[in-house]
Amino acid sequence: MTKFILATTKQHFKIIETLADAIWREHYIPIIGIEQVEYMLKNFQSAEAMYSQHNEGYQYFLIHFNDEPIGYLSFIKQDNSLFLSKIYVSKDFRGKKIGKGAMDFVQKSALEQMCKSITLxxxxxxxxxxxxxxxxxxxxxxxxxxxxxxxxxxxxxxxxKVLV
Ligand SMILES: CC(C)(COP(=O)(O)OP(=O)(O)OC[C@H]1O[C@@H](n2cnc3c(N)ncnc32)[C@H](O)[C@@H]1OP(=O)(O)O)[C@@H](O)C(=O)NCCC(=O)NCCS
Incomplete structure (x- = not known):
């Protein structure tokens, strides 16, 4: 079963940092190269950087599958739209509709916040x-x-994705 846990504590962000490190190295090194991946991990996906983003209004959620953290997502409302800043599922769990479930969660959050679209x-x-x-x-x-x-x-x- 999939659950979405709002990240609020430094401990949550440490868990997301560990997930980001593994997922970004595996997924992005072939696309953007190791130097840019390490630069982006350090500057945007460290626990400290994400905690600052959280304080600026970005909501981060851990994606749990059977009580295990297997991914994360982040969004922020911008005007009438929900900007989906991050959505990452660990490699072994992809293609099993977890991303789709996560997107349904994002869409529900967007509608609750009266957003007319999701952008990314x-x-x-x-x-x-x-x-x-x-x-x-x-x-x-x-x-x-x-x-x-x-x-x-x-x-x-x-x-x-236009919602209304
Ligand atoms: C993108 C991502 C979040 C999707 O999550 P997922 O759990 O793998 O996706 P799902 O199994 O829920 O699939 C959702 C839909 O996308 C389709 N899909 C998923 N992966 C696909 C692929 N590689 N090629 C084509 N379609 C794909 C599925 O078929 C499904 O469509 P359907 O309902 O019509 O069958 C996930 O693959 C991921 O984390 N990728 C690597 C990191 C990344 O690039 N994140 C996005 C950064 S912008």
Whole structure:
């Protein structure tokens, strides 16, 4: 059974840091290279960095499957939209509808917050996740190149699911 646990404590963020470290190394090194992965883990996915994001309004949730932490997600309301900043399921648990269950949870949260859409950014070369988002009714609505410092960029498609 899948559960979504709101992360509030430093201990929660330590667990997410451990998940992020494993998932990002496995998934993103072939896409963006080890230097950028390590830079992004340190600056955006360390327990300390995520705790700061939490204090700025990003809600992080641990995804538990049978009481084991196997992934995480994060979102923030921006105007009339819920921006899905992160959604990550550990490799061994992918393709079992856990991501879909997580997206249903995100959609329920979006509707509770009176949002008209869910938006996200996905690396242009993250083709499996783009396919998963398309299967979950997201459409490509644009592109965004973001300078994240140290000579690195995020080269993303913007995707959206309209809810109302
Ligand atoms: C993207 C991700 C969250 C999806 O979660 P998941 O548990 O693997 O997905 P599900 O099993 O719930 O599948 C949801 C839908 O996407 C489809 N899908 C999932 N993976 C797919 C793939 N590799 N190719 C094509 N379709 C795929 C499924 O068939 C399903 O559609 P359906 O209901 O019509 O059958 C997960 O695969 C993941 O964490 N990937 C790696 C990290 C990542 O890139 N995260 C996103 C960062 S922007």
């Amino acid at each position: 950014g996905v690396n242009k070369y993250n083709s499996k996740s783009i396919a998963a988002y398309e299967a979950m009714d997201f459409k490509r609505v644009g592109e965004a190149i973001t300078d994240i410092g140290n000579g690195f960029i995020m080269d993303d498609y913007k995707m959206e």
